[in-house]
Amino acid sequence: MRPRDRSQQTQNMFQKSPKQSTNITYKTPAEIEKMRVAGRLAAEVLDMIGLHVQEGVTTEELDLICHDYMVNIQKVIPAPLNYRGFPKSICTSVNHVVCHGIPGPKKLKKGDVLNVDITVIKDGYHGDTSRMFAVGTPPIGAQRVCRIAYECLYIGIEKVRPGLRLGDIGHAIQKHAEAQHCSVVREYCGHGIGRDFHEDPQVLHYGNPGEGVPLVPGMIFTIEPMINAGKRHVKLLPDGWTVVTKDHSVSAQWEHTVLVTETGYEILTLSPGTTTP
Ligand code: MF3
Ligand code: CO
Ligand code: CO
Numbered sequence: 362m363r364p365r366d367r368s369q370q371t372q373n374m375f376q377k378s379p380k381q382s383t384n385i386t387y388k389t390p391a392e393i394e395k396m397r398v399a400g401r402l403a404a405e406v407l408d409m410i411g412l413h414v415q416e417g418v419t420t421e422e423l424d425l426i427c428h429d430y431m432v433n434i435q436k437v438i439p440a441p442l443n444y445r446g447f448p449k450s451i452c453t454s455v456n457h458v459v460c461h462g463i464p465g466p467k468k469l470k471k472g473d474v475l476n477v478d479i480t481v482i483k484d485g486y487h488g489d490t491s492r493m494f495a496v497g498t499p500p501i502g503a504q505r506v507c508r509i510a511y512e513c514l515y516i517g518i519e520k521v522r523p524g525l526r527l528g529d530i531g532h533a534i535q536k537h538a539e540a541q542h543c544s545v546v547r548e549y550c551g552h553g554i555g556r557d558f559h560e561d562p563q564v565l566h567y568g569n570p571g572e573g574v575p576l577v578p579g580m581i582f583t584i585e586p587m588i589n590a591g592k593r594h595v596k597l598l599p600d601g602w603t604v605v606t607k608d609h610s611v612s613a614q615w616e617h618t619v620l621v622t623e624t625g626y627e628i629l630t631l632s633p634g635t636t637t638p
Contacts, residue, residue: 362460362549362585362616363559384561385553387579392486392555393620396581399481399488400618400629402435406451406479407492408634414475414494417468420453423477424464427451431481440480440487440558447602452478452491456503459546459587459595459604459612471497474507476614480558487554489583490630491616502590503611509541510588510613515638517566517584521619521626526575531568534586544593546612549604551583554618576621581629585616 388396410427428450431439439450447463454462454476455469462476469475478491493507513534520530538545551564562574566586591610598605606612620627628635 362583362587363552363563365548365550365563365565385574385580386555386560387577388555388581388620389579393579393581395484395486396488396555396618396620396629399437399483399486400490401488401632402437402483403479403481403488403490403618404630404632404635405435406430406481407477407490408632410477411492411494411634414469414477414496416471416496419466419468420455420462420464420475421466423453424449424451427477427479435481435483437481437483440482440489441478444558452476454478454612454614456611457606457609459589459606460549460614461602461604463600463602469496472499472503474499474503474611474613478614478616485556487556487558487618488630489554489558489585489616489618491585491614493613493615503613505541506543506588506590506611507613509538509543510586511615512638513537513566513586513588514584514615514617517586518617518619518626518628521576521584521621523576523578523621523623526571526573527562527564528568528572529570530584531565531573532570534584535567538586538588544589544591546587546589546593546595548595549587551585551616553580553582555581578621578623580621581618583616583618585614587612587614
């Protein structure tokens with residue numbers, strides 16, 4: 362997810378309404394085909410790493426396994442590595458970590474839930490997807506927020522079609538999360554994606570129906586709601602990356618890269634291991 366750019370929310374003296382996206386790239390059929398390939402490869406890393414998510418493994422080991430698979434087998438570039446100084450090839454966010462967890466020496470233990478977020482670059486184009494994994498059987502509250510975040514992702518995706526707007530997606534996600542007494546993180550959002558990792562527009566996971574950028578065929582963006590079991594507030598750790606819930610409640614996130622088509626949507630980050638509701 363990208364950190365929200367607050368300047369896009371603020372009106373300046375020449376603007377009638379808050380600035381919306383400036384630089385959306387609409388993809389050609391040839392680019393869309395490359396995005397399908399990148400998206401499938403990113404999803405296949407998640408299929409592969411799922412088997413390694415077990416009690417006693419460290420997130421650093423998961424990073425190494427993914428790195429080797431991406432570089433040596435898939436021949437892709439792990440986009441996070443050195444991205445704005447990020448030190449690893451994947452993000453691993455355990456329990457109360459919301460996003461951008463840095464793989465490290467801590468061992469996974471029974472009952473942990475973690476998000477693994479994979480972004481690859483293939484032939485110049487990015488594919489970005491994440492899923493939640495569980496070690497053993499997590500506490501019921503952790504299971505629940507994982508399920509609700511998953512439902513939020515697909516409720517958001519179902520809103521993708523020409524004629525609707527980004528606000529319709531955000532509103533649907535927020536409504537579901539809050540009806541289940543969960544909260545939506547506001548400081549980070551989904552994003553346009555293509556040649557660049559994080560392109561316009563910003564895809565907020567909350568909002569108002571009928572507002573925001575209109576959805577147009579050829580747009581490609583991620584939807585990646587971060588849903589907390591407790592309050593929505595987050596805190597950035599001193600490492601400059603790791604985002605955690607302020608109240609230490611469990612947080613969950615699922616992510617797909619999605620294309621707007623003439624009639625609706627196409628999920629680009631599909632693989633044999635992709636689950637659907
Ligand atoms: N993959 C994340 C996203 O969904 C971004 C990670 S940025 C990194 O947008 F530098 F932490 F890798
Ligand atoms: Co993303
Ligand atoms: Co991601």
